[in-house]
Amino acid sequence: xxxxxxxxxxxxxxxxxxxxxxxxxxxxxxxxxxxxxxxxxxxxxxxxxxxxxxxxxxxxxxxxxxxxxxxxxxxxxxxxxxxxxxxxxxxxxxxxxxxxxxxxxxxxxxxxxxxxxxxxxxxxxxxxxxxxxxxxxxxxxxxxxxxxxxxxxxxxxxxxxxxxxxxxxxxxxxxxxxxxxxxxxxxxxxxxxxxxxxxxxxxxxxxxxxxx
Amino acid sequence: xxxxxxxxxxxxxxxxxxxxxxxxxxxxxxxxxxxxxxxxxxxxxxxxxxxxxxxxxxxxxxxxxxxxxxxxxxxxxxxxxxxxxxxxxxxxxxxxxxxxxxxxxxxxxxxxxxxxxxxxxxxxxxxxxxxxxxxxxxxxxxxxxxxxxxxxxxxxxxxxxxxxxxxxxxxxxxxxxxxxxxxxxxxxxxxxxxxxxxxxxxxxxxxxxxxxxxxx
Numbered sequence: 001x002x003x004x005x006x007x008x009x010x011x012x013x014x015x016x017x018x019x020x021x022x023x024x025x026x027x028x029x030x031x032x033x034x035x036x037x038x039x040x041x042x043x044x045x046x047x048x049x050x051x052x053x054x055x056x057x058x059x060x061x062x063x064x065x066x067x068x069x070x071x072x073x074x075x076x077x078x079x080x081x082x083x084x085x086x087x088x089x090x091x092x093x094x095x096x097x098x099x100x101x102x103x104x105x106x107x108x109x110x111x112x113x114x115x116x117x118x119x120x121x122x123x124x125x126x127x128x129x130x131x132x133x134x135x136x137x138x139x140x141x142x143x144x145x146x147x148x149x150x151x152x153x154x155x156x157x158x159x160x161x162x163x164x165x166x167x168x169x170x171x172x173x174x175x176x177x178x179x180x181x182x183x184x185x186x187x188x189x190x191x192x193x194x195x196x197x198x199x200x201x202x203x204x205x206x207x208x209x210x211x212x
Numbered sequence: 213x214x215x216x217x218x219x220x221x222x223x224x225x226x227x228x229x230x231x232x233x234x235x236x237x238x239x240x241x242x243x244x245x246x247x248x249x250x251x252x253x254x255x256x257x258x259x260x261x262x263x264x265x266x267x268x269x270x271x272x273x274x275x276x277x278x279x280x281x282x283x284x285x286x287x288x289x290x291x292x293x294x295x296x297x298x299x300x301x302x303x304x305x306x307x308x309x310x311x312x313x314x315x316x317x318x319x320x321x322x323x324x325x326x327x328x329x330x331x332x333x334x335x336x337x338x339x340x341x342x343x344x345x346x347x348x349x350x351x352x353x354x355x356x357x358x359x360x361x362x363x364x365x366x367x368x369x370x371x372x373x374x375x376x377x378x379x380x381x382x383x384x385x386x387x388x389x390x391x392x393x394x395x396x397x398x399x400x401x402x403x404x405x406x407x408x409x410x411x412x413x414x415x416x417x418x419x420x421x422x423x424x425x426x427x428x
Contacts, residue, residue, distance in 0.1 A: 026413070034360055038373060045380040052387045053275070056395070061276055062268075066383040069280075073376035080369055 002182055006189050007051050010196045014044035017199040024207070032084060032210050039077035040199055046070025068123060075130040082137040082162060085155060085209055090144055101136060108132045111170060118177055131166055138162040157205040161198055168195040216322050220253050223321060237303075244307045247289040248314020255285045256322075274390060279382035283349060283375055286315055290353075305354045312350030316343040338389075341400030344407045345385050349378035351410060 021037035024030070050067040053060065061067065112128035141159040145152030171191030180186040227246045231239055258281045263273035290308050293299060299307070320339055329335060356374040361367035388399025 031360065038377070042373065042377050042380065045377060045384065049380055049384050049387070052384060056387060056391060062272065066276060066279060066380055069376055070380045073373045076369060076373050080366060080373075084366070 002184055002186075002189055006192050006196075007047060010192065010199075011044060011047050011051065013196045013199045014040050014047060017203060018044050020203055021206075028210075030210050032081060032088075032206060035077055035081040035084060036202060036206050039074050039081060040202070042070050042077060043074040043199075046074065065123075072123075072126050072130060075127070075134060078162065078165070079130060079133045079137065081206075082134065082141065082159075085158065086137060086141055086144070089148075089151070089155060101139065104135050104139065105132050108135070111173075115173060115177070131169070134162060135166055138166070154211055155209040158202075158209040161201045161205045164201070165195065165198045168192075168198060216253060216256060216325075219321050219325055220249060220318065223318060224249055237306075240303065241306060241310050244289065244310035245314035245317070248286070248311040248316075249318040251285040251289060251311070252282075252315045252318040255282045258285070271390060275383060275386045279379045279386060282315070283378045283382055286311060286346070286350065287353060287375060301358050305358060308350045308354040308357075309347055312346040313343070316346040319346075337397070337400045341385075341389070341403055344403035345382065348403050348406045348410070349382055352378050352381075 018037050018041035021033050021040060025033035025037055046067040046069075049070065050060070053067075108128045108131050112124045115124050115127075138159040141155060145156050145159070168191050172188060172195065175186070175188040175191060180188070224246055227242055227249075231242045231246060234242060255278070259273055259278050262277050262281070263270070266277075268277070289311055290304070293307055294304065320342055323338065323342075324335070353371065353374050357367065357371055361370040385399055385403060388402070389396050391399070
């Protein structure tokens, strides 16, 4: 029951976020809004497919997870959004491998190996790659905004929300490895609810980031 | 038994003659319809093969395997056209949509052969629903490819993303239309409503509009 309620909330939130972002995209002609709309929209479609499969077949998809493919794609669109924002706002932007950032792939690869005990190898490798990119760009963005004054401060919230999104995803995946039942006391649902909230936070964060 | 190869020959033969006789844009459009029918036939083989390898039934193959193979296969003729002929925007948009039309036409013809043609109302709804769904999926990729992504890295990743959206949209459609009653009707109506929304918005988003200096 709680899972159905949580899924319904997430469907509503992602749907609203996607529709709002696409509305802003048409109004402002900013590509960043298109990317946010696609990020939320494809997440919404993945959730919808999952929920419809559960309703009509009373089980999760047994062969190929179209929903998971959608969720991976949503991470890809969020990554494109961060790269786009970073490239647009940083002069002579280029990939720099700093030693202190190596703790990011160490964390994501470590978690990937941990999740491989439960999930498939390919899916976990894709997720680890995308999450490494997301966390790296968010941390890199937070570093670069320091010396950019007010202009930089406007983008800070976007990077923080992205990091909260990644933390919520890792919380969901880790808690699902130790399933505590379909109850409100299950920490999985708390992280899932946090994930839903972050979708709504992306709207003001991006609005601030693209304001000129 | 449903002889889809025979249906394919009957539908493809006149188109092939038209392709040989015509020139210019008409010839190209006929070729795309033919390509759409061909990839539909090939998708059917691939779906059957994957379903046999994984040991799943027709229903599971329809809602889990078919969306993936069909959307990827539908994109292949366009990718070939794009890489070999380097067409303009108009030609490419037309090509993507005509491939989707060819695909939907062949799928509907196969449906008629296996389910009969005596329920005109159902066929009317299904015909428009399936046609609209394939065109919407093709249109989605076309719009993204032509108008949204102006940099190579963005175009590559963005197109993969939009194919994934098309796959999920197709999967949701297949889940709904595999049901009966209201659920199936909603499934058929979703692509039709999407087409209406697209037609209402048509002409508004242009590549030059997005992030052009005038809008900053």
